[in-house]
Amino acid sequence: xxxxxxxxxxxxxxxxxxxxxxxxxxxxxxxxxxxxxxxxxxxxxxxxxxxxxxxxxxxxxxxxxxxxxxxxxxxxxxxxxxxxxxxxxxxxxxxxxxxxxxxxxxxxxxxxxxxxxxxxxxxxxxxxxxxxxxxxxxxxxxxxxxxxxxxxxxxxxxxxxxxxxxxxxxxxxxxxxxxxxxxxxxxxxxxxxxxxxxxxxxxxxxxxxxxxxxxxxxxxxxxxxxxxxxxxxxxxxxxxxxxxxxxxxxxxxxxxxxxxxxxxxxxxxxxxxxxxxxxxxxxxxxxxxxxxxxxxxxxxxxxxxxxxxxxxxxxxxxxxxxxxxxxxxxxxxxxxxxxxxxxxxxxxxxxxxxxxxxxxxxxxxxxxxxxxxxxxxxxxxxxxxxxxxxxxxxxxxxxxxxxxxxxxxxxxxxxxxxxxxxxxxxxxxxxxxxxxxxxxxxxxxxxxxxxxxxxxxxxxxxxxxxxxxxxxxxxxxxxxxxxxxxxxxxxxxxxxxxxxxxxxxxxxxxxxxxxxxxxxxxxxxxxxxxxxxxxxxxxxxxxxxxxxxxxxxxxxxxxxxxxxxxxxxxxxxxxxxxxxxxxxxxxxxxxxxxxxxxxxxxxxxxxxxxxxxxxxxxxxxxxxxxxxxxxxxxxxxxxxxxxxxxxxxxxxxxxxxxxxxxxxxxxxxxxxxxxxxxxxxxxxxxxxxxxxxxxxxxxxxxxxxxxxxxxxxxxxxxxxxxxxxxxxxxxxxxxxxxxxxxxxxxxxxxxxxxxxxxxxxxxxxxxxxxxxxxxxxxxxxxxxxxxxxxxxxxxxxxxxxxxxxxxxxxxxxxxxxxxxxxxxxxxxxxxxxxxxxxxxxxxxxxxxxxxxxxxxxxxxxxxxxxxxxxxxxxxxxxxxxxxxxxxxxxxxxxxxxxxxxxxxxxxxxxxxxxxxxxxxxxxxxxxxxxxxxxxxxxxxxxxxxxxxxxxxxxxxxxxxx
Numbered sequence: 001x002x003x004x005x006x007x008x009x010x011x012x013x014x015x016x017x018x019x020x021x022x023x024x025x026x027x028x029x030x031x032x033x034x035x036x037x038x039x040x041x042x043x044x045x046x047x048x049x050x051x052x053x054x055x056x057x058x059x060x061x062x063x064x065x066x067x068x069x070x071x072x073x074x075x076x077x078x079x080x081x082x083x084x085x086x087x088x089x090x091x092x093x094x095x096x097x098x099x100x101x102x103x104x105x106x107x108x109x110x111x112x113x114x115x116x117x118x119x120x121x122x123x124x125x126x127x128x129x130x131x132x133x134x135x136x137x138x139x140x141x142x143x144x145x146x147x148x149x150x151x152x153x154x155x156x157x158x159x160x161x162x163x164x165x166x167x168x169x170x171x172x173x174x175x176x177x178x179x180x181x182x183x184x185x186x187x188x189x190x191x192x193x194x195x196x197x198x199x200x201x202x203x204x205x206x207x208x209x210x211x212x213x214x215x216x217x218x219x220x221x222x223x224x225x226x227x228x229x230x231x232x233x234x235x236x237x238x239x240x241x242x243x244x245x246x247x248x249x250x251x252x253x254x255x256x257x258x259x260x261x262x263x264x265x266x267x268x269x270x271x272x273x274x275x276x277x278x279x280x281x282x283x284x285x286x287x288x289x290x291x292x293x294x295x296x297x298x299x300x301x302x303x304x305x306x307x308x309x310x311x312x313x314x315x316x317x318x319x320x321x322x323x324x325x326x327x328x329x330x331x332x333x334x335x336x337x338x339x340x341x342x343x344x345x346x347x348x349x350x351x352x353x354x355x356x357x358x359x360x361x362x363x364x365x366x367x368x369x370x371x372x373x374x375x376x377x378x379x380x381x382x383x384x385x386x387x388x389x390x391x392x393x394x395x396x397x398x399x400x401x402x403x404x405x406x407x408x409x410x411x412x413x414x415x416x417x418x419x420x421x422x423x424x425x426x427x428x429x430x431x432x433x434x435x436x437x438x439x440x441x442x443x444x445x446x447x448x449x450x451x452x453x454x455x456x457x458x459x460x461x462x463x464x465x466x467x468x469x470x471x472x473x474x475x476x477x478x479x480x481x482x483x484x485x486x487x488x489x490x491x492x493x494x495x496x497x498x499x500x501x502x503x504x505x506x507x508x509x510x511x512x513x514x515x516x517x518x519x520x521x522x523x524x525x526x527x528x529x530x531x532x533x534x535x536x537x538x539x540x541x542x543x544x545x546x547x548x549x550x551x552x553x554x555x556x557x558x559x560x561x562x563x564x565x566x567x568x569x570x571x572x573x574x575x576x577x578x579x580x581x582x583x584x585x586x587x588x589x590x591x592x593x594x595x596x597x598x599x600x601x602x603x604x605x606x607x608x609x610x611x612x613x614x615x616x617x618x619x620x621x622x623x624x625x626x627x628x629x630x631x632x633x634x635x636x637x638x639x640x641x642x643x644x645x646x647x648x649x650x651x652x653x654x655x656x657x658x659x660x661x662x663x664x665x666x667x668x669x670x671x672x673x674x675x676x677x678x679x680x681x682x683x684x685x686x687x688x689x690x691x692x693x694x695x696x697x698x699x700x701x702x703x704x705x706x707x708x709x710x711x712x713x714x715x716x717x718x719x720x721x722x723x724x725x726x727x728x729x730x731x732x733x734x735x736x737x738x739x740x741x742x743x744x745x746x747x748x749x750x751x752x753x754x755x756x757x758x759x760x761x762x763x764x765x766x767x768x769x770x771x772x773x774x775x776x777x778x779x780x781x782x783x784x785x786x787x788x789x790x791x792x793x794x795x796x797x798x799x800x801x802x803x804x805x806x807x808x809x810x811x812x813x814x815x816x817x818x819x820x821x822x823x824x825x826x827x828x829x830x831x832x833x834x835x836x837x838x839x840x841x842x843x844x845x846x847x848x849x850x851x852x853x854x855x856x857x858x859x860x861x862x863x864x865x866x867x868x869x870x871x872x873x874x875x876x877x878x879x880x881x882x883x884x885x886x887x888x889x890x891x892x893x894x895x896x897x898x899x900x901x902x903x904x905x906x907x908x909x910x911x912x913x914x915x916x917x918x919x920x921x922x923x924x925x926x927x928x929x930x931x932x933x934x935x936x937x938x939x940x941x942x943x944x945x946x947x948x949x950x951x952x953x954x955x956x957x958x959x960x961x
């Protein structure tokens with residue numbers, strides 16, 4: 001038991017007695033009391049108490065004050081035994097200061113205190129529990145353990161915590177040797193001797209002499225900040241462990257000591273929140289916990305509302321979770337506010353100053369810390385570090401070599417310099433990347449860029465960086481046909497940030513626009529391949545505009561073709577299949593024909609087909625699909641011949657010829673092998689097999705194989721997700737899974753598909769699919785919500801779809817809008833919608849959903865008590881469905897006819913009854929009015945290469961039809 005004034009405390013049973021009676025206090029208050037008792041009269045900081053009592057929670061300081069007040073109340077007349085040290089913490093007055101604190105039972109004394117000679121930590125250690133545990137485990141098996149990491153990463157603070165917790169293992173104590181203040185390696189031994197309390201000898205001091213002085217002792221020697229005296233520190237560590245087999249050396253350094261038996265532990269950054277993290281998730285990260293704790297040390301009212309937490313997470317992420325940078329940022333945020341700090345973080349070297357008093361000078365500003373590291377480098381290392389600052393997304397060894405090759409360094413010198421920067425924790429080696437890649441922490445990169453500026457090298461480095469990227473995109477691995485697209489695109493994703501940096505510089509003030517145009521032509525199409533379509537359009541447009549300037553050097557036809565094709569390919573997904581898109585593709589086609597570039601001729605035909613198909617122009621799309629196939633046949637291009645069958649199958653489906661569409665799609669899938677028949681042109685490298693299966697699912701539904709359609713759609717989605725291409729995934733969702741689920745009234749599948757589409761389309765910038773997503777959402781809602789309140793939203797989403805030009809799903813959506821309007825009693829609106837769908841079919845040649853349009857029109861007539869008119873429409877629906885072989889639509893039409901026959905059996909309409917049984921539509925009598933918009937089946941004869949007149953294609957922009 002421990003006595004404090006009139007209280008008897010048992011730490012083991014967590015009991016407090018006052019005059020032989022139990023006294024109850026809160027569990028948190030008892031935790032605080034235990035921390036103060038175990039400190040044996042020393043000051044315990046507020047941060048330390050809060051860390052120990054609330055290890056996994058960020059709390060306000062007033063929580064601590066409330067519990068301390070409760071303790072003082074329990075002490076009664078002895079309340080002054082808990083002393084407050086303003087601005088620092090609390091201490092419990094011990095026995096030797098004449099306090100009533102006495103140990104009643106020797107067996108229950110507090111933990112033994114080994115004289116460790118360790119400096120007190122200036123603040124609580126936050127977010128390092130796992131690191132400390134791992135280092136303690138490593139320390140138990142190591143002779144020399146070196147904590148390595150970048151400056152400000154917290155190596156010293158971790159070492160102090162580890163040494164304090166490990167002190168009991170070393171009977172002869174812990175010796176802390178601060179080497180930061182040692183200006184010369186020859187003084188390192190004096191620092192060691194001083195820490196050991198040795199009397200300096202008259203002669204020369206040597207590591208072996210010190211080793212002999214402490215021979216046979218079991219102690220922990222902490223060598224802190226070794227990097228600037230690395231050779232002397234290595235010699236000390238070697239000598240101490242050689243002379244004392246029971247002793248252990250724990251060192252902190254930005255690079256390894258490189259001696260025998262050394263074990264390295266790389267101290268990581270604190271964990272930071274992900275971009276999409278929310279408030280609770282942000283609070284769980286150690287970087288944010290440290291930031292808030294430090295900020296509240298200065299301002300206890302520092303805000304942690306949702307917006308402030310978001311900005312705090314952003315700041316911590318941009319500071320790479322480096323504790324020193326976070327502490328400096330927190331100090332500024334407490335004074336300036338988190339919004340101001342976040343807005344001006346690019347000025348980090350000016351803003352992030354003012355660390356704790358008493359810490360090393362180089363740790364009081366971020367720039368001073370990096371200046372310290374920079375001065376320790378040799379000339380080659382300094383030059384390389386500066387020039388590597390231009391890389392945003394990391395770099396390879398080849399890239400590093402290219403950057404400084406013109407400065408006369410040999411490959412060996414560059415290799416040595418890069419190795420030195422990695423070993424000194426200024427460059428991070430990404431062990432997981434193949435081939436190896438390296439990167440700079442954001443703060444180090446900012447410092448390197450500032451050094452480039454100060455040395456007048458910024459423009460030269462930017463030019464070298466852009467030239468390197470041009471070299472990368474002009475060579476393997478990006479243009480090798482045998483390389484799997486996923487691998488080449490994965491390599492490209494590593495360079496996206498570097499590409500952005502290079503293009504921003506090239507087209508900015510003082511950049512090189514000619515180089516920017518060339519680089520854009522080579523690299524921008526890859527943005528389309530990785531579904532960054534919005535950026536693809538923007539970057540291509542910038543280069544196209546620059547190419548039209550008179551002060552730009554002549555641009556080759558090949559460059560123009562690449563840029564125009566990339567621009568048009570992305571534009572159809574961001575602005576819709578508008579006339580502008582068709583004009584750009586027509587320009588590509590004209591230029592390709594003039595320059596005899598058959599590859600871009602094929603791409604232009606594909607692009608035009610795509611624009612017309614998405615634009616709902618079924619007749620024109622089918623002609624273009626056959627023209628594409630004819631060109632492939634003429635050129636003997638097997639890949640494009642196979643792909644041509646896919647796009648012709650799509651066009652035939654929309655034209656209302658499901659049997660012909662199935663023949664083309666199944667023929668394509670039987671022949672298609674992705675690795676053999678992939679179209680390797682940049683901007684066209686999707687898996688056409690997945691897209692073909694999606695269309696085949698639609699065809700299967702039309703032909704009455706509804707369960708097979710659902711299975712095919714899910715299979716296509718699974719394949720698309722595995723393929724990891726947002727464009728393919730969205731295509732499957734838009735064209736197959738969602739519409740089939742809606743048609744089958746599977747609301748659960750439709751809802752999940754719509755949610756996935758919304759996320760993917762939004763992230764990738766697929767504006768037309770995001771708009772379609774809104775329409776599908778209204779379709780889904782209209783199936784269960786019969787109220788009129790949703791109709792204005794449904795109408796607005798249809799208006800937005802028309803404005804985008806993405807008309808391919810329009811008839812499906814108009815039919816459902818008509819149904820929903822009819823269910824709400826708005827028969828005129830239903831009629832208007834279905835008539836619009838009829839006009840669309842008449843103008844474009846679309847037929848796939850035409851039987852259903854007739855059936856819905858019959859339902860509208862029936863709701864208006866026009867039974868004979870309804871019969872006529874139902875008969876037309878049945879007739880068109882049977883002629884198309886659209887069995888599912890035939891079932892629907894037959895069901896409506898059957899229901900009508902049942903309700904009107906007394907009319908004796910035997911002609912209608914026969915139609916339902918013998919498989920033929922009845923002849924229309926004078927009693928059945930002929931409905932409007934009865935269209936004949938669309939038939940477009942197959943064309944041959946000569947029919948397409950490939951030699952006389954248009955040479956100017958505009959529609960080719």
